[in-house]
Amino acid sequence: MRVRVTVMLKDGVLDPQGEAVRRALGTMGFDGVQGVRQGKLLELDLADGTSRDEVRAMCDRLLANTVIESYAIEMPAG
Incomplete structure (x- = not known):
């Protein structure tokens, strides 16, 4: 069974990589x-x-540093 886990920084946590991407796109x-x-x-x-x-x-x-990251799990029903 394949399970997907998406890990993101929590709202309010500085995301320097995201900011670098935003600037580069600009x-x-x-x-x-x-x-x-x-x-x-x-x-x-x-x-x-x-x-x-x-x-x-x-x-x-x-898989996640739950102090600063949140995660979402996608798995088959059952």
């Missing part, structure tokens, strides 16, 4: 970009039957 003529938030997408191939709680534990313990 210098390339894309003046309408007012903000960029950069995150990461992880795709996990897990054994069938892996629970959402197990994936949440993976996020809390390793």
Whole structure:
């Protein structure tokens, strides 16, 4: 089973990489970009039957720094 985890900095946390991308797009003529938030997408191939709680534990313990990052889990229903 394939599970996707999207990790993003929480609102209010400075995102220097996102700001660098925003500035670079501006210098390339894309003046309408007012903000960029950069995150990461992880795709996990897990054994069938892996629970959402197990994936949440993976996020809390390793995949996300929950002090400054939030995450969203996408997994097949069932």
